[in-house]
Amino acid sequence: xxxxPLKLSLSTTSCTSLAPAKPKLSWSTRWVAWQPxxxxxxxxxxxxxxxxxxxxxxxxxxxxQHASLNMTQARTAQFQAHKQMDTSKRAHDSTVCNNLxxxxxxxxxxxxxxxxxxxxxxxxxxxxxSIESSLQKTNAxxxxxxxxxxxxxxxxxxxxxxxxxxxxxxxxxxxxxxVEVALEDEKSTLIETQRRLSDAxxxxxxxxxxxxSHLDEVRNDVxxxxxxxSVDEMCLRxxxxxxxxxxxRTPPPNSARSGRSPNSLKLSRHQVAxxxxxxxxxxxxxxxxxxxRQCANCEENSKALREDSSKLTQRCEAMVVDAEAxxxxxxxxxxxxxxxxxxxxxxELRETMGxxxxxxxxxxxxxxxxxxxxxxxxLTSSCASWRKQRATREHITDPVSTTLQEHRMTVLxxxxxxxxxxxSEKSHLKELQDRRERLKEDLRDKTASLHIDLNCLTHxxxxxxxxxxxxxxxxxxxxxxxxxxxxxxxxxxxxx
Numbered sequence: 001x002x003x004x005p006l007k008l009s010l011s012t013t014s015c016t017s018l019a020p021a022k023p024k025l026s027w028s029t030r031w032v033a034w035q036p037x038x039x040x041x042x043x044x045x046x047x048x049x050x051x052x053x054x055x056x057x058x059x060x061x062x063x064x065q066h067a068s069l070n071m072t073q074a075r076t077a078q079f080q081a082h083k084q085m086d087t088s089k090r091a092h093d094s095t096v097c098n099n100l101x102x103x104x105x106x107x108x109x110x111x112x113x114x115x116x117x118x119x120x121x122x123x124x125x126x127x128x129x130s131i132e133s134s135l136q137k138t139n140a141x142x143x144x145x146x147x148x149x150x151x152x153x154x155x156x157x158x159x160x161x162x163x164x165x166x167x168x169x170x171x172x173x174x175x176x177x178x179v180e181v182a183l184e185d186e187k188s189t190l191i192e193t194q195r196r197l198s199d200a201x202x203x204x205x206x207x208x209x210x211x212x213s214h215l216d217e218v219r220n221d222v223x224x225x226x227x228x229x230s231v232d233e234m235c236l237r238x239x240x241x242x243x244x245x246x247x248x249r250t251p252p253p254n255s256a257r258s259g260r261s262p263n264s265l266k267l268s269r270h271q272v273a274x275x276x277x278x279x280x281x282x283x284x285x286x287x288x289x290x291x292x293r294q295c296a297n298c299e300e301n302s303k304a305l306r307e308d309s310s311k312l313t314q315r316c317e318a319m320v321v322d323a324e325a326x327x328x329x330x331x332x333x334x335x336x337x338x339x340x341x342x343x344x345x346x347x348e349l350r351e352t353m354g355x356x357x358x359x360x361x362x363x364x365x366x367x368x369x370x371x372x373x374x375x376x377x378x379l380t381s382s383c384a385s386w387r388k389q390r391a392t393r394e395h396i397t398d399p400v401s402t403t404l405q406e407h408r409m410t411v412l413x414x415x416x417x418x419x420x421x422x423x424s425e426k427s428h429l430k431e432l433q434d435r436r437e438r439l440k441e442d443l444r445d446k447t448a449s450l451h452i453d454l455n456c457l458t459h460x461x462x463x464x465x466x467x468x469x470x471x472x473x474x475x476x477x478x479x480x481x482x483x484x485x486x487x488x489x490x491x492x493x494x495x496x
Contacts, residue, residue: 096250103243110236113281117229120288124222127295131215134299135208141306142204152197155324156190157468158461159183162327165456170445179453182330186323193316207302214295221291331457335483338450342443349439356432363425366418373415380408447484454480454487 163183196203383404458476480487
């Protein structure tokens with residue numbers, strides 16, 4: 001009678017082993033699951049529930065394994081706790097060491113900042129005194145300056161007209177390119193030479209105003225640095241008091257006294273911040289040095305202005321010729337660059353349109369594959385529904401049921417995956433279509449910008465009825481037509 005339930009349990013186990021593997025359960029969970037089965041089997045064999053209550057489904061090996069598992073887990077928890085205590089202790093020591101190290105670094109940094117501020121203030125104060133002396137000398141030479149005036153209205157008119165034409169470029173093409181910089185430099189050169197040649201007195205007044213502006217800037221910088229210096233000195237004193245208080249409350253550990261630098265352990269973490277802060281301080285000093293050099297250059301210019309008045313005419317003429325030649329060269333280079341970019345855009349547009357067609361074909365194939373999965377899904381659902389009609393004793397979870405369920409889950413997973421790919425394909429198609437339109441817009445804008453630059457290049461300056469104006473050059477027009485046969489002079493408004 002005692003052996004017969006055991007055989008029943010073994011036969012049940014051998015039957016269930018044919019089923020797919022189940023997750024491993026604990027001994028307590030197994031006992032709860034096996035107890036009703038064993039009791040029912042024993043009662044069925046012996047004829048009553050009293051003998052089933054005397055049976056036990058646990059062996060001595062299982063009992064010993066359960067106790068060994070508990071002890072192993074306890075030792076693991078003890079080891080982890082000990083390890084955490086060591087880690088926390090090291091973190092405490094590292095915190096104290098890093099804090100004291102940062103105090104030393106902060107104190108050294110503040111002390112150096114104060115010294116730098118004193119040095120910069122002294123240098124800028126000397127520069128302010130020198131600018132005041134130059135102002136007095138320039139005011140004395142103001143009445144002695146007289147300059148001749150050259151006619152610079154014609155090249156200035158052409159330069160301004162080109163700048164106005166280039167302002168009509170599409171918004172996308174309104175970049176500060178080399179042509180714009182060269183035209184602005186040419187305009188500045190023309191205005192500067194015209195100003196100097198028309199009225200030497202006004203030119204001297206401008207130099208005086210520039211000297212005053214630099215003097216105000218230097219004084220303002222000195223005032224701001226003195227205010228910042230007072231703040232830094234107050235912070236330096238506060239830091240010294242705070243550092244002494246921290247050392248008294250949390251003395252450094254033995255590792256810190258041994259000479260080890262805890263800050264080196266985290267040097268890489270703070271390297272970026274240290275470099276940025278050091279860069280800011282270097283920039284601050286460089287700005288002061290730049291201001292000092294700029295003021296020195298201004299003083300030298302004022303001295304040269306007083307000494308080189310007789311050479312001004314030839315120098316201005318050379319500057320105008322050089323600026324005009326530079327603008328012409330930059331404009332031709334910009335036209336070539338625009339042509340190259342237009343060819344690249346056209347090639348990219350063709351590739352994008354081809355990729356759109358390929359994406360559409362892929363979307364069609366994906367929809368076909370999604371449609372093809374409907375039949376296996378319907379099959380698994382029908383089989384599962386039919387198998388529910390089996391007799392009660394045969395209504396078990398057998399390998400067929402498991403396989404049907406796995407088949408259905410696999411097909412559904414693939415269906416969801418294909419649906420996700422289909423949505424991604426739609427997104428990529430929309431992105432490609434958007435990019436195609438943007439490429440077309442970009443190509444139209446660059447074509448309009450090219451025509452504007454060609455229009456600027458084909459015009460030259462002349463004087464008509466005593467007034468400066470612009471006129472179309474036939475020679476330059478023939479060269480422009482070789483660049484783009486669709487170019488029409490004066491049609492920049494429609495191209496925009």
